[in-house]
Amino acid sequence: MTPMRGMNRWADKTAVVTGAGSAVGAGVAAALAGEGMRVVALDSKEEEAITEALNKLKYTSDVTARQCDVSDLSQLTHTFRWLDQHHGGVHVLVSLTGLVEPSQITGFVFDSPGEEASESQGTDVETDPVLLCARHAVVSMLKNEIDGHIINVNSKGAGCTETLNQELARLKNNKIKVTSISPGSVSSKLPASTADDVVTDSDPSPVLEPADIAHAVLFALSTSPHANVHELNIASVAERRL
Structure with a gap:
């Protein structure tokens, strides 16, 4: 895959990809590694299964x-503690897990405008994996003074993104970006050769390839530090015409 302009600032930084045992997750993980990031690929599957998916792609x-x-x-807390200890925190989180409508994400609440934040007990946050990951990532970024980027890849991710952006805006001295990528139908098959494979005009299947999602993630990350892609909708041309 040709290096994407603007990705050099993420070189040697740590990216966490959830759902990395899937075709899309493996494609995203491989693409980020190809840009020089240190990628930690998470999945509920055994590590051998994650590695098998990654071995079908370059840049592993x-x-x-x-x-x-x-x-x-418990597992998530242990993993993010390990990330803080061994990687100095999380710079990028790409979440590819299912999502429900959020309540409150970061674990901070404000009783009135301008008031200092205080910790609270969440509701949906305590059980929803995307919100759990977002909370842990924000805590890691703030703790390690990282201007990081959280990317939620899901058709329902916009609600989470908007809520999280509003909460982060009320936390002082942070430049954490949050992006929602809402894809159409995506192939569950790993490409036969590289993560750079894309659907051709001769392919009648009205779906995106995992590489298309990886490219969208790289695009969001490649923006300048002062710019942010809040929401990105992506679908195949054939699907759009149905």
């Missing part, structure tokens, strides 16, 4: 497969 040398059920708070 900098990908660390780690089994973690992100819906399990």
